[in-house]
Amino acid sequence: MNKLKSTSPWAWVPTLYFAQGIPYVVVMTVSVIMYKRLGVSNTDIALYTSWLYLPWVIKPLWSPVVDLLKTKRWWIIIMQLLIGAGLAGVALTIPVPNFFKFTLAFLWLLAFSSATHDIAADGFYMLGLNEHKQAYFIGIRSTFYRISMITGQGLLIILAGFIESSSGLEPVDFTVTTQSHKTEWLVPTDIDYGSAQNGEMSFVIDTDQVALGTNNINKTRADEIKAWAKAHNLNNGFVQQEATLAKDDSWWARQVADPLKKTLKEKFGKADKVVNQADAQGNIAVIGIRLSTSPGEGETVVLNMDRNKGAKDLSLIEGQRLTFTADNWNKNAQVLIQVDPKQQGVVSTSFRGLSGNIPLAWSVTFFVLAGLFVTFLIYHRFILPKPAGDRPVSQGSSMFKEFGQTFVSFFKKDNIGMAMLFILVFRLGESQLVKLASPFLLDAKEIGGLGLTTGDVGLIYGTIGILFLTLGGILGGWVASRQGLKYWIFWMTLAINLPNLTYVYLSFYMPESMWLIASSVAVEQFGYGFGFTAFMLYLIYFSQGKSKTAHYAICTGFMALGMMIPGMVSGWLQEIIGYQNFFIWVMICTIPSFVVIKFLKIDPTFGIKKAEE
Structure with missing residues (x-):
């Protein structure tokens, strides 16, 4: 057989x-x-x-x-x-x-x-x-x-x-709870805690229950606390100074890139900050963490801090990754938690630090x-x-x-110009959205994001997202096999592009409800799964012939190029015009895909089940 x-x-x-x-x-x-x-x-x-x-x-x-x-x-x-x-x-x-x-x-x-x-x-x-x-x-x-x-x-x-x-080591856990009374957090002095304690190595924290007043503090005072903590952690080796690229002083930067950035900023730039008042910054708590005993010579203990659960109105703004060595183990590494300046009620958030090999x-x-x-x-x-x-x-x-x-033979194929244009622009909006979707969900509210945790984003994409992506992909393949690619290509183009509007909605209304955010992602993922079927089917259709494997690879190479170049500039553009205008721009970038599909030549019977002997 x-x-x-x-x-x-x-x-x-x-x-x-x-x-x-x-x-x-x-x-x-x-x-x-x-x-x-x-x-x-x-x-x-x-x-x-x-x-x-x-x-x-x-x-x-x-x-x-x-x-x-x-x-x-x-x-x-x-x-x-x-x-x-x-x-x-x-x-x-x-x-x-x-x-x-x-x-x-x-x-x-x-x-x-x-x-x-x-x-x-x-x-x-x-x-x-x-x-x-x-x-x-x-x-x-x-x-x-x-x-x-x-x-x-x-x-x-x-x-x-x-x-x-x-x-x-054992995880570091502490909880920050807002209180209605006013507090002024004092910046501690640098303390050397001297000799090691008895017992196994562990983390020592100043306090595991922090009460933080909801009173806003002066911008000068907030900047002072942030600058002190950053300098303290840097000077004592708890964090490393990251290298920065030198300023580009080329002809391209002077004549094209910098003027374009300035123009975009003036015309479309928008600060994605919820609060834009100089004297209205959220209160800040300072928590010190050190080791109980010294690590061995040349040994490092790395502590990664993150929000564990609770309200998103309390943000970790300093101390996300701390490195302890034999030189700094007996000094406090400083962790800063800042409350949202709009929050006036009582909320609580727990934070956890994990270390390990x-x-x-x-x-x-x-x-x-x-x-x-x-x-x-x-x-x-x-x-x-x-x-x-x-x-x-x-x-x-x-x-x-x-x-x-x-x-x-590939570049002599019929309708090659429109085919290449289709491959390059069909996902023009998606190529930029995919780079900024997760950062938007993770970024703090102060800069226009939704302030979700890594766990929240993993849960949304790993459960609801994957379910609706799967349903969309299966449905797309099923309907295409019944009525063919030519019949469905417009509706699939609509499906992959229109749901991007959910990010426009999220960026303007910034909902708190996890169900609402998850539902928006579900709609976008379902549309992507359903609409991407048309793209992959057209690549298969256009690659038919003697060298179908090589021709399909050429198509996917252009597909990668169409994703890479727009994706490279998407972050730069978003930083200039903000999340709201960026997602509007993504919707504008979906227009070429609707135009180019009108000029594609597709056999109406392609994909439809035919009678077999």
Whole structure:
């Protein structure tokens, strides 16, 4: 019996695309959080991890090799082996002294292997399924790809955090409660607490119950407290001075970038501050934390502070990450909590600090990932079908000629101009929204955000978000398989763009209700899952032909470019015009997608189930 007919797509499509998404999210997101936990500066993190995106942008350059040499099935198995090796390499080099450059080297291996795996997996999908099943499973594959994104940003981080907290000292817990009476928090003097206490090492906190008056304080006084705490923590080595990039004095900056920034600020700039009065800053509490005994020579104890639960009107503004050594263990590191200047009632918030063996936590996490890919490798080695069309396109001396002809044939396709324009602008709004959605949810109210905790955002995206994303993706694939891409492309374009209005609503009304915020995210995620089906189906449709694997890879390379360039400037733009105007701009950027779909040439029968013998 033909193995293609005997192997259900349900047995390999979900696992293949889950495996495709994991290394991408590890390289692009998990690595950023890992390096931050390991104390790498923001400048180095941003610079070096941004370069890791390059393999996905330029993968069309070697996609013909995957088409011309070996089978897609062979490439999938080999790349999963290399991905597992890269993950294990990262795990092994995290504890070494020069971990940054060694782990980056293995992440480059991971990035190139993952990009090549994408080429082979997408080509195999088109070879292993007929046209109708490609349309039917497009929502399934997109959903499991997005599930892998959420797994990487959620479960992997939770695992690392759990190991970190389990391997460290007892957590630091304190509660801040607002009181109606007035208080003036005195800035403490620097105190050396001298010799170590008896017993095991632990954190010592000034007080675990803080009463903070709701009276607003003078801006000068608030700035004085903040400046003192920041200088104290910096001078005593509790925090590290992050490197800053030198001011760009190039011709481009003088003649284009700086004047454009000034014009945008003047025309559209808006301070995203809830309170804009110079003498109306929220009261500030100062809490001191130190160690009971000295760490060993060369040993560091890192404490990561965050809101645990309770009201969002109390914000942690200093002391998010504190490093204790043998040189500063007997001095207080200073933590600052500030109340929202609008809050006049009694509210309470608990804060928690976790320490632990951070290199161990991340090494274990990456070893788990390496083991996962060994499992994928073994499973796919036996379960992937062997389609008759999965064979090398060319062998021998004609390979290089075929290589060049692959690119030429792509750009000679009918309607190539409109197709490229569609790929670049269909997600123009989404490419910018996706970069700022989470920062908007996490940022404090004072700067226009919703003030959610990391746990809140993880809960929203990891439960409600994933449920509605899955429903949208499955529904999109189902309806496309019944009436075809051409019929649904307008409605799917509407679905992926219109729900972005929820962020316009959230930025203007800034609701407190978690259910309302979660519902807004659910609407946006459902629309994304449903609408993204049209995008992926069109890439498959446009790639049809002799070199479909290479042509699809070229399409996804342009897709990556269309996401990368707008995403690069989105943060810069948001800082100038504020969240409210930024989300309005996102809606404006959705207009080109509605225009360009009118000029696409699509076979009305593509995706619809046809009668089979």
